[in-house]
Amino acid sequence: MAIPRSLSLEDWDARYDALRRDGMGEPWYGGPLRRHLEAGGDTRLGALRFDDSPAALRLWNFLLTEEDRLREARAAGHKLVGAMKDLGTVPVLASAFPELTTFYVDGAWWIPCLMGTAIGALREADRLGVCDSFCPVRALLGAFVTGEHFPIPDLLVCSAGATCDDLSAVAQRVEGLGHPVFWWEMPHRRRADRGEPSATLPGGGIAPAEQVALVRDELGRVMGALCDLAGHRPESDALGGAIAQANRVRRTLGHLRTLAYTSPLCPMPALEMLICEMLAIHFCSDRGECIEVLADMIAEVESRVAEGVGVLGEAAVRVFWVNPVADLRVMNLLEICGGRLCGTEFLFSHALDAIPEDVEPMEALARTALADPMVGTCGERAERISRDLTRFGAEALVISRVPGASHCAFEGELVGREVAARCGVPVLEIEVPSFDDAVEPALRTRLEALIETARVKRKCAGEPRRTRWA
Amino acid sequence: MITVACSSFFVPPEWVAAHGFRPERLIPEAPVTEGCVACGEGMCPYARAMAHAALRDDVRAVVFAPTCDQQRRVAELSGTRRQDAATFLLHVPRVARSENCRRYYRSEIERLGRFLVEIGGRPPEREFLIETMSRFDAARDRLRRAAEARRLGTSSLSARTLAEGMVRFHRSGDPEVIDTVGRGAGERGKAGRTGRRRIALLGGPLFETDLAFFDWIEVAGGDIVLDGTENGERTLAAAFDMARLGDDPVGELVRAYFDAIPDVSRRSNDGLLNWVRDSAAAGRIDGVVLRHHVWCDQWMAEVPRIGEVAGVPVLAVDSSGRPDGRTRTRIEAFVEMLLAGVGG
């Protein structure tokens, strides 16, 4: 097997031609990556480094054609559900209806990451008074005005309560533009009082049964709205089937993460792993295809692991990453600085955990929704991060602040201190603004310092990491 | 009497009082700039000051009822920092029109009751609860009437005196304190208010130092006839229905607080917008001064919509600290513009 290479967009042009000449087959949404930049305006692609595998090509193409899929779904008579905030639950609920297609309109968070900041969506958000003191999710508001990034959904569903203020305020403004929002409540997850009945959540957390009941009842209201939209109730076993399908994606992804984050040599770059994880939230609007895309990625990773080849040297420092990055280049930068991704918490760990299949479906979804790391305390979040960090054997923690995000003012310090105490790893808190070349040197220096600290710790521990191939 | 501090207008003080505590609304005097416990970049100054205020050791417990993400995290900080671990977080559902949420708020009020008993309070006798609720209700009624009298021009109370009275009521946890509102203050005669522009002061919570706004607006030629900030009349619980109060006092708390208080945190927040629209019309408002703290997404995002529904010019004033000269100049220019009849 050839040693995997990191490719620029230009490199991919030649690589694509070669793969096609060699007979590479592609799904309908396939094609060279460059077209997303030239026709789609994803200008930031030009600044990224990519994995060179056909599996990664398919992954990127799948991700970057979601808008086309949504428009086709609508043309085929599907009703579109625009979910907001819960990250992982409403799409499962909606997939019990064959004629509904769900996507996250707050996926607009990524628009500046792919298109840069000089875009109409941000200009419109500014014009509406939602400036850059909000996190990048403000692009969502502008996108509703320009109508350029996704089709306007037939139903908007948003959770409120123990959520960030940014999205909540932006979604409220969307409603003010004349797009009614179906709100449902997500309580702040608390510990059960002494003697109070409780339920175990996916991921190992615990919540009072009363809170699970509230979320279940609220999801029941969401289900009612979906029934109204579809014009019927779901088939009797449809929701159970939807959960089983979602779990297929989650288990596949779980396998991929374990392989990628625990293999002695890093088999897949951080950037592609981030994209894979994002698929768990709503399957990029096509669950079946999502499973195929992930299966390709697993096959690629498995063969690299089996052949003992990786994308980075074996000295790469194993880094656990917290929060999504508003500039995707930073995932590349981590590797340039000598790190490799070994575990993540991108604010949606509850979308990666399997949904319980041994309880009634609405109860299972309520428990899953309540497992959201953002609805509980920073302490619980730190606990989960510590567990995963240990499982993946990470040697350092990066907490990446999202500019403007209501939770970031505060959580970094709490989470960082707690994880450092529990796991004894060096912690770095950085802020990653949406595409700002000026901050790159500073970010690089700070990441390099972290990597160096982790290396020194490794040396002091006196245990050079031996691998099967060493 | 032992004090229980409450962070929010969604914590009914009569419920705390009926359990044998003095309910004190936490209203920080001024922003905190030194010895910061929650000083991360991007932190709302009010939430930060709240984080400090919650660490006071002269209160038996702190009850948080966060209406935003930052306050929720401050509650967590308080829970980890207070030695006595006496922090209670009451989840106020944001979704306004859900029967599930109403039920949940009620259940949270009842859970708060159990907590108060756990920290040494007594479960209220029904008659005592009703009597306590009635006393607080009567105090709020007087405050509301005082505000209405100012709007009608039949009161000589200044806007600042009334605002201070509201703060005193929230802080004291004693409905009888209302008797002292306005006492001893050098009041301006009713005649002095003619020709002034009628201003609504809206927005989130004010520090005590922010009461300077009232003076500035007045000196510039305005008259605050509607105080829709977090300590003002907007967040006073609705009047209790005496018939229902006898049948189900806790249900009446739910109705007067959860159902009735219009706030920017509610989803949908059309309750707030309707309140602004109706109050602006009824109060014949000429202009709105909307005060929000930096990093307060909820109020910042709603500025344009509040302007739309109020139908009058809006001046949004943000602040990361104490009121400053720049803010004063902007307020003066705004009131001057209204006096000149521009922008209306």
Ligand code: SF4
């Ligand atoms: S990054 Fe944070 S603040 Fe922004 S939408 Fe996501 S959870 Fe909310």
Ligand code: SF4
């Ligand atoms: S002013 Fe806004 S951000 Fe600050 S505590 Fe109040 S609601 Fe939260």
